[in-house]
Amino acid sequence: MAWRAARLLLAALLGSLPAAAQRQLRFRPPAEAPVRLFTEPELARYDGQQEGQPIYLAVKGVVFDVTSGKEFYGKGAPYNALAGKDSTRGVAKMSLDPADLTHDIEGLTEEELKSLDDIFNNVYKAKYPIVGYTSRRILNEDGSPNLDFKPEDQPHFNIKDEF
Secondary structure (H helix, E strand, O other), rough: OOOHHHHHHHHHHOOOOOOOHHHHHHOOOOOOOEEEEHHOOOOOOOOOOOOOOOEEEEEEEEEOHHHHHHHHHHHOOOOOOOOOOOOOHHHHHHOHHHHOOOOOOOOOHHHHHHHHHHHHHHHHHHEEEEEEEEEHHHEEOOOEOOOOOOOOOOOOOHHHHOO
């Protein structure tokens, strides 16, 4: 009974507002932009070479916005080679060798895998916002869903909004 009275009161209040105000009260966009799915060519566009454009890099298939660290990842910066791609292997090996700037972790040592997890959690996740995932993390080579995919713990992430 109380619920019905509250709904009637709300309807009466909304009815007295202009249409634009009613829409604003009913629809609230998310506080932060939702995460995206990046293909390799799309991620490559955010390599820090274009002034005024965000700088993204991926580690373990998670795409981070590292623009706030442009002195490290921007054009001509010491770690610019990591930007615009999934550089998981390079991060694990602490290498900027072009052959290591890949998602592939096959053949890494236990020490390198531990280093990767430490840097992923204590540097990238702790310091930079997650803006998306690489398509490779979510999809298998044949395009089928990757059943091992687990969304990162971002408060604005809602999987139903992403696909």
